[in-house]
Amino acid sequence: MKHIYISFVMLLCSTAVWAQVPLKIITSASMFEDMTENLMTDEFTVQSIVPIGGDPHKYKAKPSDARNVQQADLVLVNGLTFEGWITELIENSGTKAKIVRITEGIDVIGSLQYENSSDPHAWMSAANGLIYIENIKNALIELRPSSKEAIEANYETYKAKLVKLDQDIEAEIKKIPVDQRVLITSHDAFQYFGDRYNVRLEAIMGISTEAQAQTSDIIRVTKVIQENKVTAVFIESTINPKMLQQIAKDNKVKIGGELYADSLGDEESSGSTYIDMLWHNTTTIVDALLQKLPLQENSESENKESVPSLTDGLTTTSKIVLASILVLAMLSVLVFKLKKP
Ligand SMILES: [Zn+2]
Secondary structure, eight states: OHHHHHHHHHHHHHHHHHHHSOEEEEESSHHHHHHHHHHOOTTEEEEESSOTTOOGGGOOOOHHHHHHHHHOSEEEEOOTTTTTTHHHHHHHHTOOOEEEETTTTOOOOBOSSSTTOBOOOGGGSHHHHHHHHHHHHHHHHHHOGGGHHHHHHHHHHHHHHHHHHHHHHHHHHTTSOGGGOEEEEEESOOHHHHHHHTOEEEEEEOSSSSSOOOHHHHHHHHHHHHHTTOOEEEEETTSOOHHHHHHHHHTTOEEEEEEOSSSOOOTTSTTSSHHHHHHHHHHHHHHHHTTOSOOOGGGHHHHHHTSOOTTTTOOHHHHHHHHHHHHHHHHHHHHHHHHOO
């Protein structure tokens, strides 16, 4: 009887310890980590493999990533060739975790540049964000059915915020006249955004940042800038801005600001959550294309020259003639004064 009693106590203790160990979730990128954080309870932990500011298209996995994946209970991936390296990482880690593709059910856009290839940037539309969070919610409940109620309550709150965000983005973009709605970025990450909110897109690089831009890409983008009288182009937080800055300089257009596509911004930035990143992008685009932003960088010299002066609008010859008349008038006054007794 004593043995049975001790075994029963040990079983109770081990169950209690097991119940307290949080379930470990790994995501590929920071925006999916934030979505998960909004849905989960304190019975879970979540961590992104690619750090904030990193480029998930060409991330090089570290040994610590393999350890994290190996210890995970659930791995959330975007798929659609976004994080191609993750399949190898998962296989090599020997993890027993459930792997869930959180873009399941999304109406996928094909790549404009590569045939039979999908555009992975589906989260860039808040309407698609709703599908992401539904998939994540279902995966969390499957992992810990006892927390279903709490997870569903979190989901409803977050879902309402995303529905409002989707409506707010649509209303904000509508402030830009349709023919001015041309968004030029470094890489082709805004097709879902453009599709949802009616903005025309043009990027130097394709849907991945792995391929180098060609001269033909620069010619194509330059043509779009000139034909559409584009006033601003946009850099991205995870991509070297050099080429876009050069294009802006050559075409005398402004840098409209920095957008977030493949990563959240850091904690101090205005794009530190999924909701904030989409809203930051929207207001940055609207302000720049409606020319509300202050003149900066390559337009600085134009700004200095634009201070009005009395001689504005005169040719060089006219200025010389004017100066000569002034000198003659001064000389006449001097001669007249000298002649006076
Ligand atoms: Zn991308």
